[in-house]
Amino acid sequence: MKSQILANFSNVYLPAFGFILFAIVFIAAVIWVYRPKSKKFYKELAHLALEDSKHD
Amino acid sequence: MSENINQPQLETFSYDDKTVKMFSIATLVWGAVAMLVGVTAAFELASWRVNLGLEWITFGRLRPLHTNAAIFAFAGNAIFAGTYYSLQRLCKARLYSKTLSYIHFWGWQAIIVSAAVTLLSGFTTGKEYAELEWPIDIAITLIWVAFAVNFFGTLFNRREKHIYVAIWFYIATIVTVALLHIVNSLAFPVSLMKSYSIYAGAQDALIQWWYGHNAVAFFLTTPFLGLMYYFIPKAINRPIYSYRLSIVHFWSLVFIYIWAGPHHLLYTALPEWLQTLGMVFSISLWAPSWGGMINGLLTLRGAWDRVRREPVLKFLATAVTFYGMSTFEGPLLSIKSVNQLAHYTDWIVGHVHSGTIGWNYFLTAGMLFYMVPKLWNTKLYSVALGNLQFWTGTVGLLLYIISMWVAGVTQGSMWQAIDPHTGVLVYPDFVETVVRIVPMYWVRAFGGTLVLLSFLIMIYNLWQTIRNSPKEQPEQKFQALALKARDQKAHSDQGHRRLEGLPAFFTVLTVLAVVVGTAIEIIPSFMAKQFVVKNDDVKPYTPLELAGRDIYIREGCYNCHSQMIRPLVAERLRYGAPSQAAESIYDHPFQWGSRRIGPDLARVGGKYPNMWHYRHMLNPRAVTSGSIMPSYQWLFQNKSQLDILPKKLNVMKALGVPYSDEEIENAVTLAKEQAELITETLAESGVPPEMKDKQIIPLIAYLQRLGTDLGPTLLQEEEEAARK
Secondary structure (H helix, E strand, O other): HHHHHHOOOOOHHHHHHHHHHHHHHHHHHHHOOOOOHHHHHHHHOHHHHHHEEEEE | OOOOOOOEEEEEEEOHHHHHHHHHHHHHHHHHHHHHHHHHHHHHHHHHHOOOOOOOOOOOHHHHHHHHHHHHHHHHHHHHHHHHHHHHHHHHHOOOHHHHHHHHHHHHHHHHHHHHHHHOOOOOOOOOOOOOOOHHHHHHHHHHHHHHHHHHHHHHOOOOOOOOOOHHHHHHHHHHHHHHHHHHHHHEEEEOOEEOOOOOOHHHHHHHHHHHHHHHHHHHHHHHHHHHHHHHHHHOOOOOOHHHHHHHHHHHHHHHHHHHHHHHHHHHHOOOHHHHHHHHHHHHHHHHHHHHHHHHHHHOOOHHHHHOOOOHHHHHHHHHHHHHHHHHHHEEEOOOOHHHHEEOOHHHHHHHHHHHHHHHHHHHHHHHHHHHHHHHOOOOOHHHHHHHHHHHHHHHHHHHHHHHHHHHHHHHHHHHEEOOOHHHEOOOOHHHHHHHHHHHHHHHHHHHHHHHHHHHHHHOOOOOOOOOOOOOOOOOOEEEEEEEEHHOOOOOOHHHHHHHOHHHHHHHHHHHHHHHHHHHHHHHHHHEEEEEEOOOOOOOOOOHHHHHHHHHHOOOOOHOOOOOOOOHHHHHHHOOOOOOHHOOOOOOOOOOOOOOOOOOOOOOOOOOOHHHHHHHHOOHHHHOOOOOOOOOOOOOOOOOOOOHHHHHHHHHHHOOOOOOOOOOOOOHHOOOOHHHHHHHHOOOOOOOOOHHHEEEEHHHHHHHHOOOOOOHHHHHHHHHHHHH
8 A cells, every 4th residue: 555655656766765865875885984094993993982981 | 191291191981870870770761651551552452341431541642652651751861861871981071960960850741741641531642753742842842951961971981982872873863853853843833732743644644754753763773773872882892893884884873874774665657767776775775784784793793692691682682683673664665566565564563562562661671781780889689580581571572573474464464455356455344353363462462461561571670680789889999081181192083083083063964964854854745735735525524523633542542443545456345535735735643544443544535424423432342343542531521622612723824734714713602613513413213412512423424524525526536537
């Protein structure tokens, strides 16, 4: 029944837009996190979870 | 740390662990209740006698209590405990407000208690996982706001510049759950404990499924992933395997989860290339989910000997494994050809439990085993009991999942079996397919009992841990630089650091990611109204039928009976013409259901005489040998409440159902007249005339109406088309 409604929903561009947008976000995120010289920074961040209970 | 600062501004602070302790204890209490209710419901399916004839604990009312208790009471309290514990430590700051923590804790517990009382009393909206009536819905919103203010206030006061990835997952949870809850719960009240959803039929279904799918995503997945990213590194004392992967994991999951899941259902009649696109979406959910799982498991690399020995790690590792398993199974079930077989069967029930028990319960257990000894300044009471709990729980869970796989595939195949020579159903009696899987219901109930038992072992173990803790519990003091002082440190402030340093900006980005998905999911649903071809043959329910429909909702019939015939040959043969969207345009709320423990009822109207329904509700086995449906004697004793009908019709009219003023004014008289007509037909079989006031009569009226507006016409059209 949902398919029956959506069969009449002719705007195929909406989901296609969503898909392309997601692909862009995904690729951008991957490029961003692997940008040069960021390794040390992420290493620091990963240690945040461990240093919290130390008496500073 | 402060080598570059002339005057280090060290601040001394402590953590509000009392709130964390309270939420931890509540997690234990409600976990046991949720599982006890679940096990009871499981036994009720194995044997219909288990409800002892009591209306309050009949399956239709107990199942919503089980799901709500497991999700919102057990998982909810676990989320709050773990979030408050990790948030304070990751921010190096005490919880923002003692008062808000207090309101949050007691408010949430009060909501749970009121949910238990109202659901068992039959007050329900009839929408899965969102059954609570409007006053409780408002309370949930208010308490959620208290949680959010407390959370963001703490974040604002933090002494750590960067926001660790776990906190990202918490933020996504807070904003998305608020959005889901508010949009799906919009309803028009009739009285203090009765309301009608503002959405109807197909539109209601679309919004409900958007909510239902994402309740799993943003209540049972994202917050627990946040907990995973905090507690696994803590427990093993090494950083997460790849922080970069966790960033990609977060954005992909938040972006895609909100709308990928339901899409596979949407495209079934769209062009082939779009179906493929829908499939790509579902399958692409495998990537972030497995990315997260692998990240968790690889953090444990080289330390598997500790996983073997320590209950904390044992539970965390197994939880992540089950996360991987159930997120593999989910997209698999969303593939059309698999879904056709699995939908409405126990396979889905098994899938859900591999997630909730394997992932949520086990992760919570690992988290509590880590937190409780730390919170009470002591050691875990017994590692042996932890191991016993682990194996009892795991064996119970495996029995549960495997029995549900077997039951689901068996029943699904039996429903669809058509004799190739004669073209008729091989198992035309629905009950045949039920009787076949009842042994699996016993196995499931036994497996569930083992899981409950494992949980009770954990309660004992943790209770002893707390009991043996030192009497004196001085509050630990910590010191950290104020954020301002840290700011002065020589940091080359690059873009992403700024992004993380600004929780508000980050929250906006998260909201955007979620809203894009929501818009794409929801826009068609709001446009659905104009696409549902209105059929003038579909009329609103009569006042008596409406009263019967409310009894149907009250007794939770939708928990076992769907009202949606799919366009499949086997369903056409078994139930009649496939359901049309136009048939449910006046259904506030829709009642399409999600599981067929009993047959579909979309076209049950006129299929049997009134007397059949009367005898069936009194004792299902009198008309269907082997039926596992409970008896509904109370419907034959309790009087139907017709006085409220004008008010109900009025609300329906306000929601767009075309009732005339005359109908509304005479609703009670019209209902009484129809009740008398039905009772007269029953009187021929010896039913006393005074039964006309009882609740069974409106229910029969409703059942006899189902699918009759269009059913005969559709059949005629089909036959004519076949002749041509």
